[in-house]
Amino acid sequence: MYAADVDDDSDATESSASKSQKTSKVSALSETKTEPRQATVISILPQSKQPPPPKKAEKTEEGISVRGNQFVALVHRKAVNKGDLTVQKGDVLKIHSIREDGWWMAETAKGERGMVPKNILRHCATSEEKPKKQQLMKPESQKPKKTVRVKSPPKRRKIDPDFHNTLECHMSLRLSESNWSFHDLFWNSRLKTIQKRHVFTCKMFRIEKLMKYHVAGQPLGHYIRMCLFDKSANTGRQVVSNYHYVCPQFVQNGIWTFAKKKIPFRPQFKPEFFVRSNYKMHKVVLRFEVISLLKEGNLPVRHAKSFFTEIPILDERGQSLLKNGSRNIVLEAPNVAYNGDTPTMAIHISDIPRRYVRFCDMLPDVLIWNPSFFRISAGYRVGLGHFVRSRQDPTCAGEA
The missing domain is CATH 2.30.30.40 (SH3 Domains)
Structure with missing residues (x-):
């Protein structure tokens, strides 16, 4: 053109x-x-x-x-x-x-x-092409003559309904009694990271074998649950830490065998775990509970606690009782007279490896967890420290 x-x-x-x-x-x-x-x-x-x-x-x-x-x-x-x-x-x-x-x-x-x-x-569409809105009349509400009450099926309960016993609770920041600061997290302005926390107890445990364990029926599975237990209940609760679980790799003829090598993507089979505790009371002990999964008829699966044992951590003077080395621990049956052979559990106690000490010192004061997550858990705590440091309102636990 x-x-x-x-x-x-x-x-x-x-x-x-x-x-x-x-x-x-x-x-x-x-x-x-x-x-x-x-x-x-x-x-x-x-x-x-x-x-x-x-x-x-x-x-x-x-x-x-x-x-x-x-x-x-x-x-x-x-x-x-x-x-x-x-x-x-x-x-x-x-x-x-x-x-x-x-x-x-x-x-x-x-x-x-x-x-x-x-x-x-x-x-452009003209106004004549647009559909006209029609006002609809609301239907008249009619009350039913009779009401029928129907029972809803019960909801499935969790194993640990208490949030205090979860790992999420103990990995999060914990406010002091005044609610003005966090008592387990301190910021180091010189190093621009969180201050390392030294505790009274910090040890590595390894479950080697469980022997002479027999249970009636055919259980679907087994696991061992660990926690810090307050026998005096002076803290207001008996379980004062999170629960940690370890599953055996093989169970045969009453003998539990645990994995000796790391199994990828199966952290529950790792028999090693670390314990951090800042309690200076001799009544706070490390508790092991042997639990089996049982199913009877059409009933749901039941977590049956068959045996347990408790290991003292500190004496009355606050000195550590956890000496490095292997030991055999005799298990007890809760409130039941057990007539068979008494089960025993072999464990090994050691110090935290030197390459993991700096990561372990950044973790909360009370924690039981898998040592494979030392690095990622320390990074998570440092991230929480940066978040708290950069908040706009220092009197608030988080940002609005």
Whole structure:
């Protein structure tokens, strides 16, 4: 398209529109209907003299017929040649005439006229095409004559309903009694990390074997549960730490064999665990509980606690009683007179490996966990320290 062609066409269009606008529209419509072309043709019909519009545009072999001459610009286009119209994205244009080469005579809301390409325009639906909203009447509420009470099935209970016995509770920050600070997390401004915490007890344990263990029936599984237990209950609760679980790798003829190598993606089979305790009371002991999974008939699976044992940690003077080395511990049956061979458990006690000491010192004061998570748990605690340090309100435990 050349500039000379645009000028001639625009002058001719304006002169014909000034003589008779209605005659030009009728003639344009008649030409469109009588001379079909292979190219796509869009006919614009006046709104006042047409029947009610259809809901959708009618597709024909010649093109698409729409009602109304209101179009919206899809993109911003600046006038390049003389006679072109500069439009902004979203402008509503009124189309006066169309040409076969795809350039239409459009008019903006300010009264400016010019030629625009049809491929940047989209037809605007008129108000007559929009569906009318109907106000629906609300149904009248009817009260039932009789009510029937139905019992809902009972919900399945968790093994440890107390949140205090979970690992999530002990890995989180713990507020002091005044609720103004965290008593197990201190920030080191010089090193820009949390201050290491030294505790009274920090040892590594390994369960080597469980012997002479027999239980009636055919259990579905077995595991050993460890925790710190307060025999005096001076702390207000008997279990003062989280629960940690270790599963045997093989159970045969009353002998539990534990894994000697690390099993990928099976942390529950790792027989090693570490114990951190800051309690300076000789009544706080390390408790082992042997539990079997039993199923009787159609009843749900039951976690039966068959045997337990307790290892003292400190004496009355606060000195550690956990000496490095192996030992055999005799298990006891809770409140039951056991007539068979007494089960025994072989364990090994050692210090924290030197390569893990700096990570272990960053952990909470009271914790029992898998040593495979030393690094990730220390990183988690450092992240909590950065979060607390950068909070806006120092009197608030977290950000709003």
